[in-house]
Amino acid sequence: MSAELQARLLGELESLVLVDPHTHIDPHAAASETLADVMGYHYYTELAHSAGLPKDRIEEPGLDPKEKVGRLVEQLGDIDNTVQFSWLLEMSRELFGFDDDRITTDNWETLYDAAAAKMAQPDWEQQVLEQTGLEQVYLTNDFDDPLEGFDTNRYVPCLRTDDLVFHLGKAETRERLAKATGVSPDSATDLRDAIGKLFSHFKGKGARACAISLPPDFEPAPVTNTAANAALHDVLEGDPSDESSRTVSRFVFWTLAEYCVEHALPFDLMIGVNRRVYEDGVFQGQDLYDKRTSLIQYRRLFNAFPTVTFPVSVLAETSNQELVSYAWIFPNVVCNGHWWYSNVPVYIERDLRGRLQAVPRTKVVGYYSDMYKLEFALPKFAMFRRILARVLATDFVRDQGWSEERAVALGKQVLRGNVESIFGPPA
Amino acid sequence: MSAELQARLLGELESLVLVDPHTHIDPHAAASETLADVMGYHYYTELAHSAGLPKDRIEEPGLDPKEKVGRLVEQLGDIDNTVQFSWLLEMSRELFGFDDDRITTDNWETLYDAAAAKMAQPDWEQQVLEQTGLEQVYLTNDFDDPLEGFDTNRYVPCLRTDDLVFHLGKAETRERLAKATGVSPDSATDLRDAIGKLFSHFKGKGARACAISLPPDFEPAPVTNTAANAALHDVLEGDPSDESSRTVSRFVFWTLAEYCVEHALPFDLMIGVNRRVYEDGVFQGQDLYDKRTSLIQYRRLFNAFPTVTFPVSVLAETSNQELVSYAWIFPNVVCNGHWWYSNVPVYIERDLRGRLQAVPRTKVVGYYSDMYKLEFALPKFAMFRRILARVLATDFVRDQGWSEERAVALGKQVLRGNVESIFGPPA
C-alpha cells in the first residue's frame, strides 16, 4: 500500500470543513490569550508533573502565565515522545509560525511571544477557525448556563448533566438547580419538573445533545417515584447511604433519557471514568479508570429508549469491541470519537478499524477534539485524519478493492456527514 | 514485505480442499433456494435493522422472498463498508456471476434472478461445494435430531447441548429429551442415563464433537447426585431459584464432559454470549455479551478432564490472549476459529498472530464458517485465507526467515490438518 495513495486520500479529507461535536470550549473565550492557556491544558500539566515537575511549581497561586510556561518547558524534553506533545508542536508550527522541531529552554520565549502576538490580533478566533477549517463547535454547558452572549449556531450548546446525576447530594448543586429553574428539587416530581425546565431552556437555545460522563460501575435502571422520593429524602438529609445515592443517580439519569425522547435529543454517554484517583494530581489530572466495565450494564437503557440515539464514547480500548458489537446490533447505539486515554494513535487506529469493518457507516462519528481552547482542533483533527486516511487506504482500497473516490466518501461521512445526520446540520 | 509474497502464499493455501468444523447447516437444505436465504442470514437483517430498517419490514409474516430482499437492498448502502457485506458481494461475484461492485436498487433484481437460476440447478449444492473446495461440513444438531436422511460423512453430526444445560426447566425440553431417549429426566440418575443415550445415538451416527455456547458468567463445577436431585426437583416444580437452575446446569454440563471421555469426543466450548440482550432485535440478532469473563472459570473443568480435548472459541477479542495462554499451558485446550463478533478482520489478524506466535502449531484450528447456508463458506474462508497468508508472510517469512514452503505447511496445518487430527479425518 503506497504512501502516495494515503497522501491522496488525506488531501481529499483535508478539504472538508469540520464540525466538532464535543468540546469544552468557553464560547466567551474560545481562543487562547497566551501560550499558558494552551500549555495549562491538563495534558501538559499532568504529563510534566508525571515526569517530575512538582504540582506547586505548576499551580502556584498568582503565577505569571509566561513564568508558568517557562517552568513547563523545562520538563518538555521528558515528554517530547508523546502524541500530546506532538499536538503542541504541530499547533505551534501551523498556527504560530514556529519552525523548530523541538521546544526548548532556548527557543520557547520566541514561541511564546510569537503566539502572544498572534493571539492579540482582534480576529484571532476567526483565524483559528478558518485555518482549521472548522465551522461549528459543540459545547459542554453546565446545566445552569444562561447560554447567552454568543452565536449558538457556531458554538452549539449541549447540556452536561454530571452534576445532576452524581452531585445532587451537594447543597450547591441543588441551589444552582433551584436558581436556574425556580424549582427546589425536594421531591421526585419537583426534580423531574426542574430537569424538564432545563431541557426546555437548552432546547430553546438550540442545544443538540444531552451529555454525561459515567463511572465504570454505573448501571442505569428505572426507579419508581416512591423509591426516588425515599432515596432523595435520605440524600437531602446529608450523609446518605450508597444505595440512596445510587437510586437518586439512577432516577435522575433515567429522567434525562425520558426528556431526550420528548425533546428529540441524542444522549452522549461517555463511559468509564473514575474521578480523583490520583488525589494529589494537578487540576484535571487526577482521573483514571477501571477497565472492568461492560456495555451490558446499559442493556435496560438501550432497550427502554429505542427513539433516543446514544452516541457512546468508551474510555478504555478494551471496551471498543463491545461498542462495535452493540452499535452493530442496537439501532440506537452509535460509536462516538476516541476519548481521552484512548485518543492515542495506536488505539485510535485499531478502534477505528473495528468500527469501519463492522458497524453501519451511518453510525460512526469519527472524531471530536474534546478541546478547551480552539487551537487544539487543528492538530487533533490532523492526527485523526492521517489515521483515517491510512485505514481507508489499507482496509478499503487495498483489501476491498474500493476506488479512491469511494474511500474518500466514507471518510467524509465519518468525519462530518454523520455528525450532521445524528446531531443536526448547521443552521 | 512484498504483496507478491503474500499472493504466492495465498495461491498455495487456495489449493487446499477444506473441512469446515463448525456450521449451522441443515443437511436436508444445505444450499440456498433464493437470495432471501442468503440475505435472511442474521448478519444482514440485524445490520439493516441497526442502520434503520424496521423489524416489521424484515419479519412481516408471509413476506415474499424477493420482496424481502428488495427491502433489505434499500439499506445496503448504509452497511456496504462492513466485512459482512463484503461476504455477500464476494459470494455474488464468485458464485452468481455478478460483476458490479455494489448491490443497489438498480441492479439487485438481476442479481436475484441470476442467483435463483443458479440455485434452481439440480446439482447446485454440489457446485457450491466444488467451487468452494469444501469436502466436509460439520453440523450443530439438536439433541433430538434423528440424524437420518443425509450423508453423515459429508455432513458430520455434532451434538449441540445448550438446551440440555440451560433449558431443562422448560417442559418442552424435557419432553423432547424423553421422546428422544425413552427416559424421563426426573432424577439425576435418569438425566444421566438419558444423556448417555444421546451420546450413544450421536456417536453411532458418526458425531465428531459435543458442542455448547455458554454465557460469560458460567463456571463449570462437579455436582453431587444429592445436590443434583434437590436442584432438579426445584427446577421440575417450576419457578426454581437461580441457585437450583445453576446447579442443574452444572450437573448436566459436567455429565456431558464425562460422556465425552467415554465416547472419546472433543467438547467444543463457545464462551461468552448473553442471549436476548436486545429484546426487540430481529431473529438471531438479539445476542451480545459481557467481556468480563475469564477462562479461569474453567480451571476445574480443564483439570478434571485431561483426556477430553476442548476446542475453545471466545466471543470477545479481549479473551484471546487468555485462550492463547491456556492453550499454551493446558494440553487439552485448543484454539478454535474466530467466532461471531470476533470474526472481523482486525480481530482475526491479531488473534491469529497471538495463536501462531505462542501456541503449539498442532493446537490451532484456524477457521470455521459458522454458516447457515453453504454459499457462505466461500467468502468467509477466502477472507480468513487472505489474513492467514499475510500473517505467514510477515511473522514467519519476513520476521523468522522461514522458507515459503515452510510457511505454507503451517498454514495448511492450521486450515485443515488440525481439524483432522483433533476431530478425525474424513472416512
Add this chain to the structure above:
Amino acid sequence: MSAELQARLLGELESLVLVDPHTHIDPHAAASETLADVMGYHYYTELAHSAGLPKDRIEEPGLDPKEKVGRLVEQLGDIDNTVQFSWLLEMSRELFGFDDDRITTDNWETLYDAAAAKMAQPDWEQQVLEQTGLEQVYLTNDFDDPLEGFDTNRYVPCLRTDDLVFHLGKAETRERLAKATGVSPDSATDLRDAIGKLFSHFKGKGARACAISLPPDFEPAPVTNTAANAALHDVLEGDPSDESSRTVSRFVFWTLAEYCVEHALPFDLMIGVNRRVYEDGVFQGQDLYDKRTSLIQYRRLFNAFPTVTFPVSVLAETSNQELVSYAWIFPNVVCNGHWWYSNVPVYIERDLRGRLQAVPRTKVVGYYSDMYKLEFALPKFAMFRRILARVLATDFVRDQGWSEERAVALGKQVLRGNVESIFGPPA
C-alpha cells in the same frame, strides 16, 4: 517505511551494552552446563507437554540431561512456530555455532555436544555476557539469601517478597524468616522488625529493588497494628480464615512499601498471576491468570507512597492501556518490560507503541529477560530490539518526522538509560 531504515536503527541499538533489570539468574551458576539447562526452562517443558509430551517423560527422577533433551526434541516439531522456540534457535545459532534452521531428531545431538563443549570452557559465562553485550544482571533473591560469594555489581540483588506476603502461614516461611533475622514473627511489631532487618541486609549488599508477583485480586491497603496482630494470631494458629490471610498479606505488603521509602528502593510490582491453575502441569508450567484485574486496586498504594517508584509489569495485554494511563498520571508509576504471557511479539509491539506514544520517555523501562540462565538474554533482547526498531521507524521517523538520531536516542533511553535513572547506574 523502508526495511533499510529499520535496519539502520537496529544497528545503532545493537551497539548498546545492556543492563537486564529482572532475571531469575543464580549468580553461583549463571550460565548453563548442558543444553538441558536451557531446554529445561519451563517455556520448553510446558510447551512440549502442552503439545503432547507426558509430564513423567520430562520429569522422570534421575533422568540424564542428554536423554531429557532428546525427549523434548521429539516434540519440537510441534512448537517450532512459537516465539519461545525461536529464542532457542537464535541462541543455538549465535552462541553454539548451530547452522541449521530446525532442531530435529537428526541433528540435535550435534547441537547438544557443541553446546556442551562451549559450556565447558572455563570462561563461558564471561563469553556469554560479552557476546550478548550485557554488563549487569539483576537477580530475584529469596528473602533469606545470604547474598554472598558473587560480584553484586555484576549480579545485582533484589529482594523477592512473595513468600513473606503470601506464605507466612507456612511454618517453613516463618522459620526461614526467624533464621535470617533472629526475630520470630509472632506479632505485627516483630514482623515489621524482621522485615526491616531484611531490608538492611539487602540494602547493605547493594540491592536495587524490592519485588513481588501478585494475584489478580490483590488490593493493597493499610492495616492497623491491632488488626494485624489479630489476623497474625489466626494465621499462626493454622487454618486461618481467608480474611485473616488477606489482612496479613496486606499488612506485610504495606510494610514493604514503608521500608522502600526508608531505603529509597523501587518496588517492582508484577501484577496478575494465579498460581497452580493447571495442577498437573510441569514444574513452573502451572500458572495462568484472570484478566479481570485493574490498577484501580492500587490507587491507595500509589497515593500513599509518592516517594516510592513502582515499576509495574502486567501479565495480561488487556492491562497495558491501564498501565499506560496510570504511568501518564501518577509520577511514581513506571512501565516495566513485557512479562511472561505478554512477552510475545504481537503483544510487545502494541504495548510498546502505547507506552512510547503516551507516557513520559523517562518512565518506560523497555525490557528485561526474566531469564533463568544467561544464554537467554541474547535472543530475548534481540527480539525486543527488532520490535523497538520497527516502532521507532514507524511511529517516530515516519509518522512524526523525527531524525534517525533522535529515534535512536529514544530507543537507547528505553533500553538502558531509564534502567539506570530508576534503579541506579552500575558502580
